[in-house]
Amino acid sequence: MAGFYHVCFVVPDMAAAIRDLGTAAGVEFSAPRVDRIGEWDFRIAFTRGEPPYVELIEPAPGGPWDVSEGPRFDHLGFWTRSVEDGSRRLAAEGFLEEFSGCPYGRSFAYHRVDSIGARIELVDLARQPAFLAAWNPGGAPMPPMPPTPPVEPAPPGT
Structure with a gap:
């Protein structure tokens, strides 16, 4: 599955999630970081x-990461x-964009996939060196994901 690199959970208590997932799955987490996008702070x-x-x-x-109903799986x-080409393709396939970081200087976008109850996040490959x-x-x-063919506009009258 080329391009896939993470699964995300949104949580109301980072310390509890790190402790519990670390114990249950035997994984270790990097220290949490504080960040901000637009008017929203997050860890x-x-x-x-x-x-x-x-x-x-x-x-x-x-x-973009509401946890008012509790923790949940959020995206792949x-x-x-x-991001622009991928978002156009996903939208044309019926997976509407729910949030884009692009207006905030972050090249990523979330698209809703109702059948899995979560989103797909497209992240620009240019961000990978900073991520690593x-x-x-x-x-x-x-x-990255393999290139996708350009989305052809529907013929007039269809």
Whole structure:
């Protein structure tokens, strides 16, 4: 599954999630980091080691990672050569964009896949060196999703 590199859970209590998932699955997490996108603060952590990674996000109220109904599986993350092209393709296939980080200077987008009750995140491959530097220094580069054919507009009258 080229391009796939992480699974994400949004959680209201980062420390509890790190403790419990570490105990249950035997994984170790990097220290959580504080970040902000737009007006939303959040904490983020990834498992240590090689992909696929487990990502945990502990958001403040509101924003793209609502946890008002409790913790949940949120998305599968994929590297892509073009967030714009990938988003166009997913939208044309009926997977609507729910949130884009692009207006905030972050080249990623979430698309809803109702049949799995979660989202697909497309992340621009240009962000990978910074990701590796932050979360897996010295880690090997990861491949992007294979190129997809351009989306053809529907013929008039259809």
